[in-house]
Every structure is written in structure tokens, then in C-alpha cells.
Amino acid sequence: MKLFRFRGGIHPEGHKLATTAKPIAVMPMPKYLYVPLQQHIGAPAESEVKIGDQVAKGQLLAHSQGMVSAPVHAPTSGIVNNISEMTAPHPSGLSVRMITLETNSEDQWLNSITSTDPLRLTAEEVAAHVGAAGIVGMGGATFPSAVKLKLSLRHKIKQLIINGGECEPYLTCDDRLMQERSDQVVDGVRIILRAVQAEKALIAIENNKPEAIAAMQKSCGHYADITVVSVPARYPMGSEKHLIQTVTGLEVPAGGLGADIGVLVHNVGTAYAIHQAIRHGRPLVSRVVTVGGGAIQEPQNVEVPIGASLRDVIEFCGGLKETPARLLMGGPMMGQVMPSMQVPVVKGTSGIIALSEQEVSHQAATPCIRCGSCVDACPCGLLPLTMAAHIRSNKLEGAVDFGLIDCVACGCCSYVCPAHIPLVQYFNYAKGELAARQQRKHKTEETRKLAELRQQRIAKEKEAKRLAAEKRRTEKAKRETATQHDDD
Ligand code: SF4
Ligand code: SF4
Structure with a gap:
């Protein structure tokens, strides 16, 4: 099959050997789980339970609100111990609402859980099941998968791409999921194909994963509409836009989606979760997480209940060899620095990476030497040095004019910069600041509209009162005139 090359990109050291050959371990249930109500892009879910409630595994803890949201389910059976604001698994260290579950040892599934035959479901029904199961993009994007499936029904999707890139x-x-659970992943791919009514699916896997490629080829051998494609191992191959370009040669327009050009991308973990939801009626309550980095005693992949603290997961992996120089959720290129080990694993947690002192560069940034390496490495064709210069001078709109919104935050520019300028941090800061400004503007606009509506309502009431008084006066005058006539 003909493949296409995207511009830029890098070949960072893989560091995958420590975990890739070991089977997925299943973690015993911790005493407490901390389940955030927002683990997805969109509105937070709203709690359905109260402190003291007994819950079964898979029971709805919080329902979705609004068009873009996802429900949250109990990862095991137990009792609701607390519902409060706790530190979010986010570098800001801000708090989010979480349900604390004191687990019992029964791990008892909800009785009403039933499986469904996907071949009897319409595309809309598949999307509804996926939505009810709380499935979000498992590659880390955490966009609600049902919304993505419904969107694709509006666009004509010709091709489904299953992202097995895992370039971080x-x-x-x-x-490991593809190596060990390939039949289930392929079944999930068939269900998605049916839901989006695409002609074919391509499962794209980087060529540094030969065992996964072999397992997936074996599992989809019977299906003529599903093909496994081996793509070059080059970061950021797992980025949706770059994977689409590699396998189709098509470029997603700036600010657009894959669906705009008839292509839909889902992650292999999402396909597996969809299989679990439709075939077994199981909502998303656990996920496979890579626990690695030089500070971890026994790096491995672990199936972790959503809500387990990073501390509990790390302890299951033998604990720490040393205090991590950096604790990340996700990989070292796009992952986020965690404020503490107490934060929980969420649906989008692909990795818990505890880097040792040796693995972290502490080199201070020096002035830009205008070497252009960042421009050559950028897979989005941007000018990182120029955008960074604008951001440094607090001219965020200037950075936007140079394509800030198209930056996928891959970190290739920072990786190659000989001056060790943390370019991607500038871009993440600027995007956050622009989003906050947009929010403030939206709030001010909303307040202004509310004030206007209030003024209009007051004026209307005043006018109604005036008209009523006038009417009363006219009627009174009429009555007086009539009485006078009677007297005459
Ligand atoms: S790579 Fe670093 S030093 Fe080179 S031009 Fe870009 S910002 Fe400047
Ligand atoms: S972080 Fe943004 S600017 Fe830097 S290489 Fe990636 S896409 Fe380009």
C-alpha cells in the first residue's frame, strides 16, 4: 500500500523495551478510588449518588450534561465515601469534583448489565450505547466517542483509520493491547465500521511493533474490509492529522476535522472499550496504563481501575527507586506533569511515567541562535521561533497569525532546539491564556446580554402598567359619563 510522508517529525529514543515484552498485569482493587466527574472534553458529568450510597460495579455515578459530555460509572462495588473538590490530575493543581468510593472486596457487577448484538443495532443505536458507556478517546484526547460517531453520520465517512501508532x-x-486482545480490538473496529457506515477500515501500526502487527493481521484475516498497515516509526505518527496524511495523502484543513475530508480516526483502546460496551454491556471503568520511567522499580503495563491513585498504581509496580525528577501522566513528549502521586488515573491516562534525574535535562535555556531546527522539525509547517517571540512579547494574537491554533503541541520543536528553549511550553501557555480570555469575553458578553434583557423586561413591565392605568382611567371616565347621563 502506498504511504505518504508528512513534513518534519523526529525520532526520539523509544524507551519501550522495559514494558513491551511483559504481559498486562491486573492490579488488585485499592481501598479507595477517586473518580473525577470530568474526565473528558466537554461539560462535567452530574452526580447521581450521595454520600453513603452502596453502588455496584458499572453503576452510573454521574450522568452526562449537554451535547458534549460523558457519564461516569463505578469502577467497582462499594460505598460512596465522599463527594468533594480534590486535586485534579493536571499540572495546574486546581481541584475538580470527585466521588470517593470505598471499595469492598466483592467487585460485584450491576445485575442489569446485558450484552447486545451489534448487528441488530442501527448506527444511531451503536452511538447511543457507546455514549451510555462513557467511552472517550483513549489515546489521550478524551473527546466523547459517541459525539464523534454521531458527527461522522452527518459527514460521509469513506474511511475509518484505527490509530495504533503509539509514537510517544x-x-x-x-x-500490549493489540498483542494480547487483538480479537476484541478487531471486533470493536467492526462495530465502529458499522456505526459510521464507512467502506473500509485501516489499522495503522508503527513498524516498531511487529508482534502487534502479526496479532492484528491474524485477527482481521477474515474481514475483507479491514486491513492492517505498517507505518514508519516517526514521531508524531500517532497525531490524528499526521496519521491521516500518512495513510491517505490527504491533509486535514487548518482548523478542520478528519471528518471534513471523509476520514474518521479512533484509537485501538477506544475500539477495545467499544467491544466491551456493546458485546458485554460493560461501561468504561478500567484501562491499560503503561507504568514506566527510570524511577519505577518494575515497569510494566497494568489494567487499572479508573480512580486508582498514581501512588497505588506505582506501589503495585514495586514502588519507586528514587524520588522522580518528573512525574508525568502520558508520555514525555505530550504528557503533563502531575502535581502529586495522590491524583487519580482517568479515562485518558495512557501512561504514568516517573522519570529519574538521569532522564531529565536540566539545561537552562539560552538565547535563540536562529538555526531553524525547530522550523525543520515542526510537522505542522509552523514557525515555532516566531510564535515564541510573539508570545514572549505578550502578543498572543501575533502568534495566532503565525498558526498557533494549528500547533498540535507535539514538542518536536523543543526536542531539537539547541538553545533548550521550552517552545512547546510557550505554546501551551498561550493557548490556555487565549482560552481563558475567550471565556472571560463570553462571560462579559453573557452578562451584558442579561443586563439588556433585564432592562427590556423592566421597560415592558413599565409600559404594561402605564397602559393598564390608562385603560382604568378611560373606563372610569366612561362609567362617570354613563352615571351622569342616567342622573339627567
Ligand atoms: S531551534 Fe531553538 S535556537 Fe534554533 S531557531 Fe528554533 S528556537 Fe532558535
Ligand atoms: S509543538 Fe507545535 S510548533 Fe512545535 S513542532 Fe509541534 S506543532 Fe510545531
């Missing part, structure tokens, strides 16, 4: 260093959770 250290991460091997998708690799």
Missing part, C-alpha cells in the same frame, strides 16, 4: 516514548499500552 515509553508508552506501550496500545502495543
